[in-house]
Amino acid sequence: MKVSHEKISDDLFYSTQKEVLASWATGKDVDFKDAVDYQKGIDISKQFSHKLLEAKKINKTLIQPRAGVALPNEHIELLKYLEDEGGADLLPTTIDAYTRLNRYEEADKGIRESMKAGRSMLNGFPALNHGVGICRQVTSSLKSPVQVRHGTPDARLLAEITIAGGFTSFEGGGISYNVPYSKIHPIERTILDWQYVDRLIGKYEEAGISINREPFGPLTGTLVAPSISNSVAIIEAILAAYQGVKNITVGYGQCGNLSQDVAAIKSLVKQTEYYLAKHGFTDISVTTVFHQWMGGFPADENKAFGVISWGAATAALACATKVIVKTPHEAMGIPTKEANANGLKATKQVVSMLYEQNLLSSTLVDNECEILEKEVVCIMDKVEELGEGDIALGSIRAFEAGVIDVPFAPSKYNMGKVLPARDNNGAIRFFNCGNLPFTKDIKDFHMSRLTERGEFEKREVSFQMVIDDVYAIGKGRLVGRP
Numbered sequence: 001m002k003v004s005h006e007k008i009s010d011d012l013f014y015s016t017q018k019e020v021l022a023s024w025a026t027g028k029d030v031d032f033k034d035a036v037d038y039q040k041g042i043d044i045s046k047q048f049s050h051k052l053l054e055a056k057k058i059n060k061t062l063i064q065p066r067a068g069v070a071l072p073n074e075h076i077e078l079l080k081y082l083e084d085e086g087g088a089d090l091l092p093t094t095i096d097a098y099t100r101l102n103r104y105e106e107a108d109k110g111i112r113e114s115m116k117a118g119r120s121m122l123n124g125f126p127a128l129n130h131g132v133g134i135c136r137q138v139t140s141s142l143k144s145p146v147q148v149r150h151g152t153p154d155a156r157l158l159a160e161i162t163i164a165g166g167f168t169s170f171e172g173g174g175i176s177y178n179v180p181y182s183k184i185h186p187i188e189r190t191i192l193d194w195q196y197v198d199r200l201i202g203k204y205e206e207a208g209i210s211i212n213r214e215p216f217g218p219l220t221g222t223l224v225a226p227s228i229s230n231s232v233a234i235i236e237a238i239l240a241a242y243q244g245v246k247n248i249t250v251g252y253g254q255c256g257n258l259s260q261d262v263a264a265i266k267s268l269v270k271q272t273e274y275y276l277a278k279h280g281f282t283d284i285s286v287t288t289v290f291h292q293w294m295g296g297f298p299a300d301e302n303k304a305f306g307v308i309s310w311g312a313a314t315a316a317l318a319c320a321t322k323v324i325v326k327t328p329h330e331a332m333g334i335p336t337k338e339a340n341a342n343g344l345k346a347t348k349q350v351v352s353m354l355y356e357q358n359l360l361s362s363t364l365v366d367n368e369c370e371i372l373e374k375e376v377v378c379i380m381d382k383v384e385e386l387g388e389g390d391i392a393l394g395s396i397r398a399f400e401a402g403v404i405d406v407p408f409a410p411s412k413y414n415m416g417k418v419l420p421a422r423d424n425n426g427a428i429r430f431f432n433c434g435n436l437p438f439t440k441d442i443k444d445f446h447m448s449r450l451t452e453r454g455e456f457e458k459r460e461v462s463f464q465m466v467i468d469d470v471y472a473i474g475k476g477r478l479v480g481r482p
Contacts, residue, residue, distance in 0.1 A: 135165020202244020
């Protein structure tokens with residue numbers, strides 16, 4: 001099938017839907033009309049889209065954790081704890097790794113082992129295996145809206161079951177849930193699979209149900225320059241809009257330099273709305289999510305709280321609509337519910353103190369916006385050129401050409417030439433631009449900022465800077481000094 005950003009035809013969608021729902025036993029419980037009726041019965045206070053838009057109106061930053069365990073009662077108990085004790089405004093259901101890889105039989109085995117062990121033997125909630133009925137038990141047991149968070153290249157059946165199960169937001173995208181997560185999935189295949197997900201959500205929209213969609217902003221979460229992650233977010237927003245999605249949350253992962261991070265969120269909203277309008281979509285609600293630091297964390301809990309609080313402050317000062325919260329156990333693995341709640345409480349304290357303050361009009365932020373937006377225009381112009389106006393086709397060709405290149409991604413369909421490093425102020429710059437379609441003045445800017453750092457540190461600009469910066473925050477610094 002030829003890839004195109006155009007809306008999937010009803011014939012193709014419904015023929016594919018039959019195959020998707022027949023691919024695992026729980027698919028038989030999905031009935032679209034029943035699902036629409038169920039969604040219409042969900043109170044507005046528990047609808048993700050509504051809560052995000054209400055927060056955006058008053059520049060309030062909502063807080064949301066990550067969390068998920070294998071068994072329904074324990075999962076509900078965990079989310080209630082984070083809601084009541086942690087003060088979460090929005091709730092997640094993080095899906096287990098077997099489900100993310102479509103290994104449903106192993107997820108079933110994990111459920112049985114969890115029941116025997118009396119504790120979760122999976123690193124998330126296997127919503128697909130549990131089915132529509134149990135998903136409804138989960139979502140109806142909570143006071144807050146609940147989102148599906150996962151990392152699945154092929155999330156078609158997961159989307160069918162969880163949306164029918166009362167979840168009102170679904171994370172991911174054909175690029176952001178492939179390139180950073182998988183080595184072997186062709187980008188063409190995952191774009192097609194995620195167009196199905198977006199068309200499904202478009203069908204709900206046509207039936208009067210607003211389901212929030214959130215592309216995964218941080219990508220690999222390791223020194224990803226904002227122009228790369230923002231370009232991918234914009235592309236996935238456009239692809240979703242073509243399929244009928246109306247409520248989109250574009251995201252960004254914290255890099256650590258305050259001015260650059262605030263600029264990234266500011267420019268992300270501006271340029272997402274611009275490119276959506278360029279493609280004829282002027283009725284899309286755009287909100288933002290800021291992910292606290294996604295790289296290595298200090299093992300010491302007190303130092304970890306410092307990293308969490310810095311992320312919380314940045315999210316608030318950038319007026320992000322929500323912030324995804326880390327825990328002080330980040331360096332040690334899956335956190336306890338108490339540690340998860342502690343991260344939420346620390347974040348809530350900071351964003352509450354900074355409410356009604358922002359840095360959106362700062363000169364330093366404006367300077368970062370200027371260079372960032374120029375880079376995004378270079379990338380997007382080339383994507384459109386390669387696709388002859390078609391964003392889906394252009395994105396596939398852009399990865400083949402290295403026009404989009406995600407640092408440290410495992411995908412064999414990602415060129416992997418781009419190397420980022422921090423400048424002397426900790427902002428992410430390009431040590432090697434690879435095949436990114438930047439103008440000479442942009443490339444010169446990046447090298448000049450790295451040269452300035454080299455002179456300060458009395459060493460050559462080299463790959464060693466890249467290595468030092470990857471590990472810096474875990475060692476208590478932002479810039480990896482010698």
